Amino acid sequence: MYALLLAVGAFAVFTLQLDVRVRNEFEGRRFALPARIFARPLELHAGLRIAQADVEDELRELGYRDVPVGDTGWFKRSGNEVEIALRPFVFWDAAEPARRVRAVFDGAKVAAVQDANGKELSLARLEPVPIGGIYPAGNEDRILVRLSDVPKHLVAELIATEDRKFYTHMGFDPKALVRAAASIATGRMQGGSTITQQLVKNFFLTPERTLSRKFTELVMAILLEAHYGKAEILETYLNEIYLGQDRDRAIHGIGLASQFYFGKEVKDLTVAESAVLVGMVKGPAVYDPRRHADRALERRNLVLRETRDQGSITAEQYMMARSAELGIAPRPTTGTSPYPAFVQLVHRQLQRDYDDKDLRSEGLRIFTTLDPRAQQAAERALTKRITQYDKERRFGQPGLEGAVVITDPSSGEVQAIVGGRDARYRGYNRAIDAARPVGSLLKPAVYLTALSEPSRYTLVTPIDDGPFVWKSRGAPDWAPQNYDKKFHGMVPLRVALAQSYNAATARLGTDIGLEKVFDTVRRLGVDRTMKPFASTLLGATEMSPLEVAQMYQTIAAGGFRSPLRSIREVTTQEGKPLQRYALKVEQAFPPEPMVLITAAMQGVVRDGTGQAMKSFLAPEIGAAGKTGTTDDQRDAWFAGFTGDRLAVVWLGYDDNRAAHLSGSAAALPVWGDIMAALLPQPLELPSSEGIEQVWIDPQNNLRGDSQCAGAVQLPFMQGSAPQERSPCVSVAGAVADTVDTTVQKAKSWWERLFGR
Amino acid sequence: MGTLVRTLVILSLAGCATAPEPGPAPAPVEQAPPPASTAPRENTAVAGLMESARTDVAAGKLPSAAASLERALRIEPRNPRLWQQLARVRLQQGDFAQAENLAARSNSFAGSDTTLRAENQRIIEEARAGRK
Structure with missing residues (x-):
């Protein structure tokens, strides 16, 4: 008797405890939704320089099909035209509806953008490519749906297949229970779970298969039914259910599964399509329609048959669905992100403003600056060259590593990040975290400091590249060598930079003063303590490729510093704007010295250590850059910019072995490959009233004219150009030249104003 | 289920997020002079x-205006009018430091367009006055 009372009492306590747990957890538990990260949207407009194939690639990356199927989510190519059936998308500033857009191409350029009726559109913003997320534990990913958005036929199929008495039972099916009990008796425990029980299992319990767990599940299912309605349970089930794996990302819920397998919203699923998903409930890996199409098809047809037998779909619907193809979207699987290195940078920038917990659960939408084209070009170039160098040099394992950063020089937006030779690797990110000696990449800062004093230095001021020794108390004497182990005597300043002469640079830097140079480096945007040694001038300082990009960005933007940004906007899941990361500029240098240093860096590429660039880019592009090679060739760098992109490339070994690769022989080709693939805009020097262009005779660095052999036109700050004329100048030529310069000035002013 | 909780969390999140866009400043801004007659047809x-x-x-x-101008600048980063308009928006928002820097950026592409330069100068002076 007491024993019975005790048992009843224990059961009551047990049930009460479970009841509290069910109510607390079911009500308190929200689905953790990952923050979703998007690339920059591609904005099509007449005049945009982009190849038709690149636009089509981006649409494919968005999961658009290349044949018209349904209302949206496809494109159709006919010759030089692409018709696009855009899906609706909620941007941070506006909701773009579903619509048709036609883009007409002319070479690698958009000639026109029109709507469905042929009316010109000034701008068409495509959906941004999703590039990953910041996921909750277990990398669970899902898109929440409401029951009202789920097609009736999907629910019918689910009930026909998984739990026919769902609407009438109290959480369990007594008959099934008896069967289950029988199976336990025979030692083969098996199913008989209602939808409610399945939900309880997924929601509250661990996957062990014991009798006591089965019992707990049963009690909890009854409690759940007692407290909540069928609709609420069903909706939660549809959002919870596990429906497959995309590498390390777990696909949960019918909403995400519709996107992942069919590239459409759940409300648009056909009878046949929803049957595929319902069929997967039993075993998402076994019935994966991408890996086991035949099994998935067979299972789908079974689901359809059962649904028909239940009378939930008509015979006609059944016949149609049965004869339909599987219709799986061709979207490539990407795991948590196809671009993990970029997402890492985004995540870090977000952590300054958001709790990590919120990022992993609130379903925020993050609009970033990633340019998929730039990213792919960077990955392709780096992989190709590293493979080639590995083969040529045979240095063994671990292999050569590398990193790339690409930015928009005018705004500081980061367009691409490659963190290592394996771009899909989700670990050590060399673009952000590897601080390596920058070598000669620091030289532009030395020369910029000098050129800021026009009374002392111009591009043609003679600099002494004789042997140089730096003595300092407490430090050993330091005597830098040149790369070619020779000294070159007096050379014009621009040549000392173009040829990357070490002795000349060390002498120049110590003449101006280390502190002044370090101040320049800081103003360029580098926040690092620099050791007060002359060797620092030659790049003993360590920086990450991202920091180098920041330093060069300020030069590329004419002295206007913009902090590098990878995020544009953050919105809530519903699209309500939370935060905008606005473009910020700060003038860190007057314009004139920036014109001079940029011209000197164009010289590096035109006829200095970067001249190998001519096999990658046409000379008209006028790219500006600098090579960097450190002691024993441990690091090979190239950093530079064209009119519309800036890129930094680093190559080396993680363990700091000598790579025997130089910046010009190894890093430059990566940079050249990237830029050549991205149709670069020419780099134009901004004209400034404080600057005049003067012809210089390179024989004697005196004022020449266009008729002088080998004459070059160089910028000078007003009044600082050499006055003395070279003997090569003819009187007639001088007159013609003045006219020439005026015409050129007017033209470049005109072009600038017109943005052409 | 849970929708309310979710909404609340998001609302509180919205509250916590720093607002980098300051609200409109009371200072009225004069309209810019109309573009010179030689103005080219923009994209x-x-x-x-x-x-x-x-x-x-x-x-x-x-x-929202600033965002549109930034979009335009991605298409034509060397268009001095866009930089100037953005400077004007920042001035109106009371972000004097950005207003001054953006007007200076506009100048760096203004060439010899004296009208444009004069307007930039006016923005710079007003921004400096505002900072005091």
């Missing part, structure tokens, strides 16, 4: 975005 995409920025400014939607 239609840029023209459209400038127009929507103007509409937004008129409606007091300054962050």
Whole structure:
């Protein structure tokens, strides 16, 4: 008797405890939704320089099909035209509806953008490519749906297949229970779970298969039914259910599964399509329609048959669905992100403003600056060259590593990040975290400091590249060598930079003063303590490729510093704007010295250590850059910019072995490959009233004219150009030249104003 | 289920997020002089975005105006009028430091367009006065 009372009492306590747990957890538990990260949207407009194939690639990356199927989510190519059936998308500033857009191409350029009726559109913003997320534990990913958005036929199929008495039972099916009990008796425990029980299992319990767990599940299912309605349970089930794996990302819920397998919203699923998903409930890996199409098809047809037998779909619907193809979207699987290195940078920038917990659960939408084209070009170039160098040099394992950063020089937006030779690797990110000696990449800062004093230095001021020794108390004497182990005597300043002469640079830097140079480096945007040694001038300082990009960005933007940004906007899941990361500029240098240093860096590429660039880019592009090679060739760098992109490339070994690769022989080709693939805009020097262009005779660095052999036109700050004329100048030529310069000035002013 | 909780969390999150876009400043800003008659026809995409920025400014939607101008700048980063308009928006928002820097950026592409330069100078002076 007491024993019975005790048992009843224990059961009551047990049930009460479970009841509290069910109510607390079911009500308190929200689905953790990952923050979703998007690339920059591609904005099509007449005049945009982009190849038709690149636009089509981006649409494919968005999961658009290349044949018209349904209302949206496809494109159709006919010759030089692409018709696009855009899906609706909620941007941070506006909701773009579903619509048709036609883009007409002319070479690698958009000639026109029109709507469905042929009316010109000034701008068409495509959906941004999703590039990953910041996921909750277990990398669970899902898109929440409401029951009202789920097609009736999907629910019918689910009930026909998984739990026919769902609407009438109290959480369990007594008959099934008896069967289950029988199976336990025979030692083969098996199913008989209602939808409610399945939900309880997924929601509250661990996957062990014991009798006591089965019992707990049963009690909890009854409690759940007692407290909540069928609709609420069903909706939660549809959002919870596990429906497959995309590498390390777990696909949960019918909403995400519709996107992942069919590239459409759940409300648009056909009878046949929803049957595929319902069929997967039993075993998402076994019935994966991408890996086991035949099994998935067979299972789908079974689901359809059962649904028909239940009378939930008509015979006609059944016949149609049965004869339909599987219709799986061709979207490539990407795991948590196809671009993990970029997402890492985004995540870090977000952590300054958001709790990590919120990022992993609130379903925020993050609009970033990633340019998929730039990213792919960077990955392709780096992989190709590293493979080639590995083969040529045979240095063994671990292999050569590398990193790339690409930015928009005018705004500081980061367009691409490659963190290592394996771009899909989700670990050590060399673009952000590897601080390596920058070598000669620091030289532009030395020369910029000098050129800021026009009374002392111009591009043609003679600099002494004789042997140089730096003595300092407490430090050993330091005597830098040149790369070619020779000294070159007096050379014009621009040549000392173009040829990357070490002795000349060390002498120049110590003449101006280390502190002044370090101040320049800081103003360029580098926040690092620099050791007060002359060797620092030659790049003993360590920086990450991202920091180098920041330093060069300020030069590329004419002295206007913009902090590098990878995020544009953050919105809530519903699209309500939370935060905008606005473009910020700060003038860190007057314009004139920036014109001079940029011209000197164009010289590096035109006829200095970067001249190998001519096999990658046409000379008209006028790219500006600098090579960097450190002691024993441990690091090979190239950093530079064209009119519309800036890129930094680093190559080396993680363990700091000598790579025997130089910046010009190894890093430059990566940079050249990237830029050549991205149709670069020419780099134009901004004209400034404080600057005049003067012809210089390179024989004697005196004022020449266009008729002088080998004459070059160089910028000078007003009044600082050499006055003395070279003997090569003819009187007639001088007159013609003045006219020439005026015409050129007017033209470049005109072009600038017109943005052409 | 849980929808309310979710909404609440998101609302509180919205509250915590720093607002980098300051609200409209009371200081009224004079309208810019009309563009010179020699003004070239802008890219239609840029023209459209400038127009929507103007509409937004008129409606007091300054962050939205700034966003449109940034979109336009991605298309034409060397267009001094865009930099100038953005400077004007920042001035109106009371972000004097950005207003001054953006006007200076506009100048760096203004060439010898004296009208444009004069307007930039006016913005710079007003921004400096505002900072005091």
